[in-house]
Structure formats: C-alpha cells, structure tokens
Amino acid sequence: MLTFIPYENPTYFGILAIALLPIVIGLLCGKRFHWYETLISFFFLVLIFGGSKLTQGIALIAYLVYEVLLVWGYTTYRKSRNQTGIFVGAVILAILPLVVVKLTPAINGTQSIIGFLGISYLTFKVVQTIMESRDGVLKKFEPWFFIQFLVFFPTISSGPIDRYRRFKRDYDHVPSQDKYLKLLQKGVHNIFLGFVYKYMLSYLFGTLMLPKIEHQALMAHGMSWSLVGVMYVYSMYLFFDFAGYSLFAIGTSYFMGVETPINFNAPFKSHNIKEFWNRWHMTLSFWFRDFIYMRLVFFLMKHKVFKSPKTTANVTYIINMTIMGFWHGVTWYYISYGILHGVALVVNGWWLRYKKKHQDKLPHNKFTELFATFITFNFVCFTFLLFSGFLNTMLFAK
Structure with a gap:
C-alpha cells in the first residue's frame, strides 16, 4: 500500500480534490456531513500512516487512546475539584510521550517506537485543552469531538495549531453561502x-x-x-x-468550512524580533506565549520570585524560548537557537522602553525603519543558519 506525506505528492492533491467535493457541495447547500468528514479523515490517516508507516499508525492509535482517557479523566475531576498538583501531573503525563520521542535519539541515537508524524502538534492541542479546562474556560468535554479536533487531517502533520473552542465553533456550524464562497476563494x-x-x-x-x-x-x-x-x-x-x-x-x-488560523504574515518585514515572532509560525509562537510564557510570568509574580516585573519578563522570555529550542530537538544548535532568540527578546524589550523614553531625541523615519528591518532580518537568518545544523556539519567535516 502506498503512503503519502501530506501535500508532497501530486497524487495526494488529486485524491484530496475528489474527497473534498462532497463536502463543498454540502456546504454550498447549507449542510455539513459530519459522518463523511469523519470517513475521509480516517481515509487520509490511513494514507499517511498505513503501509510502510504502519508502526507510526499503531503509535498514533495508542497515543490517542492514552491522551483522550487522560483528558477525559482530568476534565471529569475538574468539575468538582481543582488541586494544582493534579493539574501539573496531568500536564506532565500529557507531554510525557513527546518528551520520550524527543529524548530517545539523543540518548541512544535511534527514533522512538512511540513517535509518529505530527506528535508535537497533537500534544500542543492536548495540553491547551487541559489548561483551558483548569481555567474554567472549557466547560464541556466531548471525547469524540476531541478526537476529531486532534486528528483534523489537513493540519495533522505540522499544524497550524488550532484552539479547541475556535475549532468547535466552525465544526458545529455551517457558514452562510456568501461566507463560504469567500472561504472557497x-x-x-x-x-x-x-x-x-x-x-x-x-x-x-x-x-x-x-x-x-x-x-x-x-x-x-x-x-x-x-x-x-x-x-x-x-x-x-x-x-x-x-x-x-x-x-x-x-x-x-x-x-471544509474551517477557518484554521494563518501561520505566516510576511515575517521578513518585521522591524524587531518581537514583531517577527508575531509573524513567524504564529500559531506556535502564540501557543508558547499563552500556555508557557504568560503562565510562568503569573507564577513568578504571584510567588514574588523577582522584585522587578521587568526582570520577571526577561527571565521568562529566555526560559520560554529555551524550551522552544529543546522542543525542536535535544542538540546544541537547537538549544542555542532558542536561547539566542530569548536574549534577543530581552534586548528588544530594553530598546523599546529606551526608545519610548527618549523618542523626542531619536530619529524615526523610513530609513530607520528599513535599518531596523535589515538588522532583524540578518539576525534571524544567522539564527536559522545555527538552527539548520550546518555549522555542526562543518565542525565534524574538519
């Protein structure tokens, strides 16, 4: 049986066009066929994880069973109690499979048998669902819909990362014909x-x-x-x-009538590194901001770890981006990439405060904006060179 990497093969697009046709006709007629969407989701999962990738397919099924039971158990618990220890334990258990997958190559040089294409992005969805349940934002957990949310096949391999409630609004409703025609366009x-x-x-x-x-x-x-x-x-x-x-x-x-959020917005036009992260891999950047950075800031301020809010923000920037580096892989170049961006965000924050304080003395015109874009672009490109691992290849080549 042939297997496909999403969007990598012309045949994949041909199959995709045929599979989407009934959905398009249904939505144009004001109907959403959930049963058919489930059917083609299963079909595309078989295309992606069947055949030579059957081991990954089995790992995906085991992962889904594990995570659905975990989230179901936590959301049921959350209805009556809210102990921090239980919440932290649920989050740790949710990310445990991903941690094993990321650490295994660094420890023994082989890929983990529980890994599969897209495990990171599914884990992000699981963790955010647990956190939103803890916050009381997510009032009702529906296991079957949660599976649909996790394995939404257009985005399963590399995102963009959607949010549970936003996805549910689209999934449960049929857009007006006028709105859907604009979506098709x-x-x-x-x-x-x-x-x-x-x-x-x-x-x-x-x-x-x-x-x-x-x-x-x-x-x-x-x-x-x-x-x-x-x-x-x-x-x-x-x-x-x-x-x-x-x-x-x-x-x-x-x-499919689902407005998955955009992931890139002309990132190389950014005037500073903070703006870059608001334009580059946006759903990942916003996920880290909402579910790691903001929560860590709140924790440090609540426990008065640092006297200055600026120090709190700076330390959290570096921790947040370092975690992002580790997420890419346990290698010195990924970790260094994350740390460099964390430090750059700290420097950027200092510069923006300084510029605001001395705005009457500092020039601001098209040239300064172009210069800021030039500096940001070159810094980003340098960190991408680091990220690529090519410098590591050069070191070993010597």
Whole structure:
C-alpha cells in the first residue's frame, strides 16, 4: 500500500480534490456531513500512516487512546475539584510521550517506537485543552469531538495549531453561502500560492541552490562568503517550504468550512524580533506565549520570585524560548537557537522602553525603519543558519 506525506505528492492533491467535493457541495447547500468528514479523515490517516508507516499508525492509535482517557479523566475531576498538583501531573503525563520521542535519539541515537508524524502538534492541542479546562474556560468535554479536533487531517502533520473552542465553533456550524464562497476563494488562493512557495521557490532555494552552496562552504573550511550564502539560501528555503505547507493546510481547511488560523504574515518585514515572532509560525509562537510564557510570568509574580516585573519578563522570555529550542530537538544548535532568540527578546524589550523614553531625541523615519528591518532580518537568518545544523556539519567535516 502506498503512503503519502501530506501535500508532497501530486497524487495526494488529486485524491484530496475528489474527497473534498462532497463536502463543498454540502456546504454550498447549507449542510455539513459530519459522518463523511469523519470517513475521509480516517481515509487520509490511513494514507499517511498505513503501509510502510504502519508502526507510526499503531503509535498514533495508542497515543490517542492514552491522551483522550487522560483528558477525559482530568476534565471529569475538574468539575468538582481543582488541586494544582493534579493539574501539573496531568500536564506532565500529557507531554510525557513527546518528551520520550524527543529524548530517545539523543540518548541512544535511534527514533522512538512511540513517535509518529505530527506528535508535537497533537500534544500542543492536548495540553491547551487541559489548561483551558483548569481555567474554567472549557466547560464541556466531548471525547469524540476531541478526537476529531486532534486528528483534523489537513493540519495533522505540522499544524497550524488550532484552539479547541475556535475549532468547535466552525465544526458545529455551517457558514452562510456568501461566507463560504469567500472561504472557497481564499482557499483556492492559498493553495495556488502554496504551489508557488513549496514547488517553485522552495525547490529553487532548497534543491537547486542549497546543496551547491553548502558544498562550496564545506570546501572553504571556515568562514567564507559561501557560508554567508548558506545562511540566506537556507533561510529562504525554510520559509517558503514551511509557509507553502501551511498555505496548503489552511486552504484545505477553508474548503471544509474551517477557518484554521494563518501561520505566516510576511515575517521578513518585521522591524524587531518581537514583531517577527508575531509573524513567524504564529500559531506556535502564540501557543508558547499563552500556555508557557504568560503562565510562568503569573507564577513568578504571584510567588514574588523577582522584585522587578521587568526582570520577571526577561527571565521568562529566555526560559520560554529555551524550551522552544529543546522542543525542536535535544542538540546544541537547537538549544542555542532558542536561547539566542530569548536574549534577543530581552534586548528588544530594553530598546523599546529606551526608545519610548527618549523618542523626542531619536530619529524615526523610513530609513530607520528599513535599518531596523535589515538588522532583524540578518539576525534571524544567522539564527536559522545555527538552527539548520550546518555549522555542526562543518565542525565534524574538519
């Protein structure tokens, strides 16, 4: 049996178009066929996790059973009690499979047997559901809908990361014909733009240019203009490849009447690093902001760990981004990438406060804005070079 990586094969798009047709017709007629959506979700999960990836498919099923029972148990408990220890325990148990998957390669150099494509993004959804239940925001937990939310096939492999209540609003309602026609228009636009990004620009930078310029940089044995070229070419490849995938996922969601949030908003136009994280991989950035950064700030301030709110924010920035680095992988370059962005957010916060205090003395015009964008862009590209692991390859090549 053939298996597919989502949006990586022309045949996948052909199957997708045929599968979506009944959904489109139904929504245009004012009806949502939940039974059919469940059927094609199962069908695409088989395409993604069947055949040669059957082990991953079994791991996915075991993971779903484990997490659904965990969240069901916690939400049932939360109706009558709210002990912090139980909540923390539930969160730890929720992320435990992901921790095992991330640590296994670092410990014994092999992939974990419980890992599967998209485990990170499913775990983010599980943790946010537990936290929103604890906050009292999520009043009712529906196990079957929760499974649908977790394995929503357009976004299962790499996001974007949706929120339980937002997804439920779309899932339970049928958009008006006028609104759905606009969603279809945006969906077609996103998919065609995704083709330009992933199959033209990503191919140009990642397949045609990157291997050649990496080879030149390795032959130079150290700092060289070729290494600078790797920095920029890899950054462009990373953006167009991931943004293209996200456009496919969002466009497919729109066809299904689900307004999955966008993931990228012209990130290389950012004037500072904080703005960059409000434009780059936005659903991940906002998830870390809402479920790690803000909660950690609240915890540190509540327990008066630091006297100054600024110190609290700065320490939390670094912790938050370091965790993000560890999430990418337990390697020095991923962790360094996270720490660098944490420090950059601290410096950025200081600069914004300084600029506000001395705004009458500091120039602000198109040149200063372009200069700020130039600095931000080059810093980001340098950290992407670090993130790529190519510097690690150069060290071992020596």
